[in-house]
Amino acid sequence: MNNTHIQVNNLNAYYGKQHALKDINIEIPKNQITVIMGPSGCGKTTLLKTFNRFFELTEDVKLTGEVLVDGENIYDPAVDVTEVRKVVGLLAQRPSPLPMSIYDNVVYGMRIHQMKKERAEYKKSVRHYLEIAGLWEEVQKRMHDPATSLSIGQQQRLCLARGLAVEPEIILGDEPTSALDPISSQNIESRLIELKKDYTIVIVTHTLRQAKRLADHVIYMYLGEVAEAGPAHDVFNNPKHERTKQYLEGLF
């Protein structure tokens, strides 16, 4: 598949002695929304965390195998992890704004990567990404208020704008709407659908309905293994694996 953005080869991950990911081999297509599904504790989030090298932030972990982003192994010892995370952005489960103003939250990533030269350019970019995140209208008059003065839903859109501002190619979402109310969730979902023309999106979700709304491509995991992966249409309509079938029918 020419259009593969992330390729995972023989990936195994361990928390201490616990074998959390077992021999994962998958491909994640470019400019599509890939949804990772599965029951609790199946390794969905762990798999997601291996894509931006967040897995290693947990203590006492081990990982073997490779994750290729555009054909380049991000676990190669010569790799700069900050560059990986610049290309592979993350939208966390709960919005977590930085202890700064709204403006500084968006500008933070651009500043550390020294992406612009002048103040005016930063200002322009902040507006641009807040507009993409659908937050500009609401915050343009209060850019220097603390980020915590926003509602949770607004905070999550701020986190989206902040993540987009470092110009990633891939956006990871770890149940990005699970802490939000239905309207805010819908807002985030529609942003993600708009964004897939420019970004590759990988979402972990607990809710089957959300998966059906968003997914172009589905990875179904069970007990640390990929039970089934493929285009959303095929997986939802013709699940090959017995477990997937049961999950889709809501049996567990």
Added chain:
Amino acid sequence: MRFKKKHSERRHIVELSIKIIMWLALLIVAGALGLILWTIISRGLPSLSWEMVSQVPKGGYYMGKGGGILNAIIGSAYLATGGTFLAMLLSVPIALYLKAYLGKSRWGEYVRLSLDVLWGIPSIVYGAFGFALMILLGMRASLLAGIIVLALVELPIMTRAMDEVIRRMPADLEHAALALGSTKFEVAMNVVTRQMLPGIITAILLAFGRGIGDAASVLFTAGYTDRITTSLMNPTASLPLAVFFQLGSPYPEVRERGYAAALILTIIVLLVSFGSRWLSARLNRYSIK
């Protein structure tokens, strides 16, 4: 009545007794604080005068004649500010390094253990150590030596207090910055220090309080003089020693002035502590609660 409390039941008796013990403990502590304040206020306030805080000792001051302890007030301000600043230069990097790179690792625990041991060393030992070092280097008692020894006394308190504060940093916040491609250093500088600023200020203050009140460490190292110090190389007076010398006097009016000096010391500590609380509340605007 079904829900009536049976006071004679064992578990209620146990709860009540424990509550009484806790109340007693609280009462003793609060009582001690009240008693200390009452002592220094009732004995110090009458001899506290403008002359006392605006003049240096005149001839015969230690026998009850005129003058004040401006030399000690300024000396203590220099000593504690200098010592706190010096300790901060070392504490902040150590605390951030502990947080960002060592974490809960074995080396991190070794560093914490050494700091705790340093914390436990009585300040007279630091003073003696400083004095021995000064003899070796051929230095005289001076403001500089006092500042250095005070910094050593303050360092473990400040670092461990900061470490305890910074450890409570929410992991989500750190991860948010890491996810944008920050280095650990950037996380420490831009996110941890901002979020934890009030706690860091408290840690600095705790050390300052210990530093300004410490007599033993400056006894040999900073010396004492009736003049206002103008050079780092000259000896300097300090409030704790002013209290100590005056309280040891056979003249009652000098002893009263000792209490007044203690009162001044207490007021300085209170002012600094309220001031920094106010400051940290203002800087707290952006912190994530």
